[in-house]
Amino acid sequence: MSWLTNFVGPTLKRWIAPRVLREAQWVTCPKCGATIFHRDLDANWRICPHCDHHLTLPAARRFDLMLDADSWARIEIPGATADPLKFRDARRYADRLKEAAAQSREAEAVAVAHGRVDGMGAVLAAFEPQFLCGTFGAAAGEAIVAAAELALLQDAALILVACSQGPRIQDGAFALMQGPRIALALRKLAERALPFIVVLADPAFDPVFGGLLRQADATIAEPGARLGPPPADPFAAMDTPEFLAPRGGVADAARLLAEGRIDRIADRRDLKAEIAAVLSVLRSPFPSATVIDYPGGGAKRIDQSGADA
Numbered sequence: 001m002s003w004l005t006n007f008v009g010p011t012l013k014r015w016i017a018p019r020v021l022r023e024a025q026w027v028t029c030p031k032c033g034a035t036i037f038h039r040d041l042d043a044n045w046r047i048c049p050h051c052d053h054h055l056t057l058p059a060a061r062r063f064d065l066m067l068d069a070d071s072w073a074r075i076e077i078p079g080a081t082a083d084p085l086k087f088r089d090a091r092r093y094a095d096r097l098k099e100a101a102a103q104s105r106e107a108e109a110v111a112v113a114h115g116r117v118d119g120m121g122a123v124l125a126a127f128e129p130q131f132l133c134g135t136f137g138a139a140a141g142e143a144i145v146a147a148a149e150l151a152l153l154q155d156a157a158l159i160l161v162a163c164s165q166g167p168r169i170q171d172g173a174f175a176l177m178q179g180p181r182i183a184l185a186l187r188k189l190a191e192r193a194l195p196f197i198v199v200l201a202d203p204a205f206d207p208v209f210g211g212l213l214r215q216a217d218a219t220i221a222e223p224g225a226r227l228g229p230p231p232a233d234p235f236a237a238m239d240t241p242e243f244l245a246p247r248g249g250v251a252d253a254a255r256l257l258a259e260g261r262i263d264r265i266a267d268r269r270d271l272k273a274e275i276a277a278v279l280s281v282l283r284s285p286f287p288s289a290t291v292i293d294y295p296g297g298g299a300k301r302i303d304q305s306g307a308d309a
């Protein structure tokens with residue numbers, strides 16, 4: 001009997017336990033406190049069915065949500081140097097990277113795909129919130145620059161879904177250097193009149209995103225998305241699956257809209273249609289000023305540079 005207890009039993013447990021655990025996974029809505037079965041939440045694009053709170057959405061699902069079915073393919077991101085500072089806090093950075101890759105099934109905190117939005121060419125760079133809480137390191141900068149260069153090559157629009165807990169402390173100055181690199185890449189897009197659209201998803205706690213809003217032709221935020229400085233304790237942020245409250249100066253989507261810093265607040269389920277409406281105007285061959293009729297209601301008059309007219 002010993003082979004049964006020593007080998008078969010543990011092997012069966014190893015196979016069955018994760019499946020049982022996954023089936024039993026319930027998620028608590030951070031806003032209304034309702035307990036939601038993970039499959040119901042996933043089927044609703046991770047929007048709480050009780051209060052419409054938008055929980056973080058994995059990058060892979062962003063591609064399904066915002067790009068035409070069967071039109072998109074991922075691109076491989078040029079690798080930034082992993083662990084350039086040989087950083088170690090409570091754990092080694094290299095170990096954190098491996099763990100994050102296994103947990104999120106992404107190679108880094110930004111994933112890029114190219115495809116079509118309602119038939120119009122687009123490159124989509126999306127933050128992966130499960131990869132070290134979407135912290136912004138050197139690899140994220142590489143990925144966004146690569147996405148901008150691909151948009152130039154393909155004469156396509158660039159869409160960035162910004163969702164991050166802040167700069168990645170382990171990349172140190174390499175993380176902070178990414179802002180100017182991205183700004184230069186975006187300038188080339190603007191020179192070719194290729195649209196650049198930013199989608200703010202909660203939480204966008206990186207100083208880089210504030211600068212990106214100024215370069216974007218259109219900025220759409222998900223309801224409740226917060227933009228602001230990174231959390232006071234970056235290590236705690238990486239160990240916390242849901243969000244920490246960062247230092248002061250945080251604005252939510254409603255305040256950003258009232259201050260005129262963003263153009264729209266759109267439900268996640270309407271994002272693709274809203275982006276398609278913007279792109280159809282910005283990519284129109286007619287040079288005159290025109291009006292965007294947003295599917296979610298309202299309209300905005302703009303000229304071809306994307307500025308308010």
Ligand SMILES: [Zn+2]
Pocket residue numbers: 029030031032033034048049050051052053
């Ligand atoms: Zn809720």
